[in-house]
Amino acid sequence: MSGQVVRVALSERSYDIHIGAGNLASIGTLVQAQLKPVHAVLIADARLAATHAATCEASLAATGMRVTTLLVPSGEKSKSVEQSARLWNEMLAAKTDRRSVVVAVGGGVIGDLAGFVAATFGRGLPFVQVPTTLLAQVDSSVGGKVGINLPAAKNMVGAFWQPRLVLIDTAVLHTLPEREYLSGLAEVVKYGVILDAPFFAALEQSAAALLARDTVALTAAIKRSCELKADVVRQDEREETGLRAVLNYGHTFAHAIETVAGYEALLHGEAVSIGMVQAARLATLLGRIDEAFCVRQKRLLDALQLPTVSPPLAADDLVAAMQRDKKVERGLLRFVLPTKLGHVELVGGVEEALVRQTLAANC
Numbered sequence: 001m002s003g004q005v006v007r008v009a010l011s012e013r014s015y016d017i018h019i020g021a022g023n024l025a026s027i028g029t030l031v032q033a034q035l036k037p038v039h040a041v042l043i044a045d046a047r048l049a050a051t052h053a054a055t056c057e058a059s060l061a062a063t064g065m066r067v068t069t070l071l072v073p074s075g076e077k078s079k080s081v082e083q084s085a086r087l088w089n090e091m092l093a094a095k096t097d098r099r100s101v102v103v104a105v106g107g108g109v110i111g112d113l114a115g116f117v118a119a120t121f122g123r124g125l126p127f128v129q130v131p132t133t134l135l136a137q138v139d140s141s142v143g144g145k146v147g148i149n150l151p152a153a154k155n156m157v158g159a160f161w162q163p164r165l166v167l168i169d170t171a172v173l174h175t176l177p178e179r180e181y182l183s184g185l186a187e188v189v190k191y192g193v194i195l196d197a198p199f200f201a202a203l204e205q206s207a208a209a210l211l212a213r214d215t216v217a218l219t220a221a222i223k224r225s226c227e228l229k230a231d232v233v234r235q236d237e238r239e240e241t242g243l244r245a246v247l248n249y250g251h252t253f254a255h256a257i258e259t260v261a262g263y264e265a266l267l268h269g270e271a272v273s274i275g276m277v278q279a280a281r282l283a284t285l286l287g288r289i290d291e292a293f294c295v296r297q298k299r300l301l302d303a304l305q306l307p308t309v310s311p312p313l314a315a316d317d318l319v320a321a322m323q324r325d326k327k328v329e330r331g332l333l334r335f336v337l338p339t340k341l342g343h344v345e346l347v348g349g350v351e352e353a354l355v356r357q358t359l360a361a362n363c
C-alpha cells in the first residue's frame with residue numbers, strides 16, 4: 001500500500017498509523033493480514049452509511065470475514081451510556097466474541113464511543129480506527145483515550161485502550177463540511193503551540209493552503225500532528241507522569257464550555273480554539289508568557305477562521321464544570337499553560353479569582 005506510516009511505539013502493542021489518499025478500500029486486507037479476525041463489528045457514523053462506511057464494509061467483507069454494521073447517530077450526544085448499552089446489546093445479538101474486531105469509521109465521537117465499547121465488551125476486543133474527520137485524523141484516533149460523556153462532565157467515563165492500527169485516508173476529507181474541517185485545524189494549531197514552534201510557523205505560512213484543503217499542506221499537517229502525539233503517548237501512555245497532559249492545552253476551558261453549552265452549541269475544536277486563547281490569557285495574568293504570544297496565537301486562529309470568543313455562559317457554571325476536570329488534584333484546578341511558543345507546563349494551585357478574571361476578559 002502506498003502512503004506514509006507513523007509508528008506509535010509502546011512497550012506493549014505498538015501500532016502503525018497509515019496515511020494516504022484513497023487507501024480506505026484497503027482496510028479489509030490490512031485488518032485481515034494483521035489481526036486475522038473471523039468477524040468485524042463496523043461501528044460507523046450514520047451519516048457515512050452510504051459512503052465511507054459502505055466502502056469499509058465492502059472491503060472487510062471481500063476478505064471473507066463476517067461483517068456486522070452498527071450505525072450511530074451523528075453528534076456529540078452519542079458519546080453516551082445509552083449508545084454504549086445499545087451497542088453492547090447489539091454486539092451480543094450479533095454473536096461477537098474474542099475472534100471479532102471492532103472497526104470505528106467516523107469522527108472523534110465514533111472513535112471514542114466505539115473504542116470504549118471495544119475496551120469493555122467481553123473485557124476487551126481488538127479495535128481499529130478509521131478516522132474520517134480532520135480532528136480524528138490528527139488527534140482522537142491516536143493514543144487510546146476512549147470514552148463517553150456524562151451530562152455534567154465531558155469524557156468522564158472511559159479507558160486507555162489502544163487501537164491495533166489506524167488507517168487515515170486524506171481523500172475522505174473532501175466530503176467533510178467546512179465547519180467540521182476548521183474545527184480539526186484547532187487541534188493542529190495546538191500541537192504547534194505545545195510542542196513545536198517551527199511547526200507553528202509552518203502553519204502560519206500554509207494557512208491559505210490549509211483553508212483550501214491543499215493535499216500537500218494537509219498531509220504534512222496530519223503527519224506532523226500524528227508524529228508529535230505519538231511521541232507524547234510513547235513517553236506517557238496513561239497520563240501518569242504529567243507529560244501527556246500537555247495534549248490537554250486549552251481543554252480545561254474547552255470542556256467546561258462544551259459541557260455548560262450542552263454539548264451541541266460548539267464543536268470540540270471550536271471550544272479548544274477558545275480554550276487556547278483563554279489559557280494564554282490566564283498565563284499572562286500569572287506572568288508566565290507575554291502578550292506577544294497571545295497576539296500571535298490568536299492571529300493564526302483568526303487566519304484559520306476559528307472562534308476565539310466564548311458564547312455567553314455563566315462563570316459560576318464554567319468554574320463548577322472545571323472543578324470536575326480530570327486534572328483536578330486535591331480539589332485544586334490545574335491548567336496546561338504556555339511558557340514560550342512550543343512549550344507548555346502543567347500548573348497547579350491557580351487561584352479561582354484569576355480563572356474568573358480570565359473568563360470575564362472573554363474578548
Ligand SMILES: NC(=O)c1ccc[n+]([C@@H]2O[C@H](COP(=O)([O-])OP(=O)(O)OC[C@H]3O[C@@H](n4cnc5c(N)ncnc54)[C@H](O)[C@@H]3O)[C@@H](O)[C@H]2O)c1
Nearest residue numbers: 047074107108109132133135136139140145172175176268
Ligand atoms: N480520544 C481523544 O484523544 C480525542 C481527541 C480529540 C477529540 N476527541 C473527541 O472527538 C470528538 C469530536 O470529534 P469530531 O470533531 O471528529 O466530531 P464528530 O465525530 O462529531 O464528527 C463531526 C461531523 O462530521 C461528520 N463526518 C465525519 N466524517 C465525515 C466525512 N468524511 N465527510 C462528511 N461528513 C463527515 C459526522 O457525521 C459528524 O456530523 C469530541 O467528542 C472530542 O471530545 C477525542
Ligand SMILES: O=C(O)C(=O)C[C@@H](O)[C@H](O)[C@H](O)COP(=O)(O)O
Nearest residue numbers: 139143145154155244247248251326
Ligand atoms: O490524547 C490526549 O491525551 C488529549 O488530551 C487529546 C485531547 O485533544 C482530547 O480532546 C482528549 O479527549 C481529552 O481528554 P481528557 O482526558 O481531557 O478528557
Ligand SMILES: [Zn+2]
Nearest residue numbers: 187251268272
Ligand atoms: Zn481535544
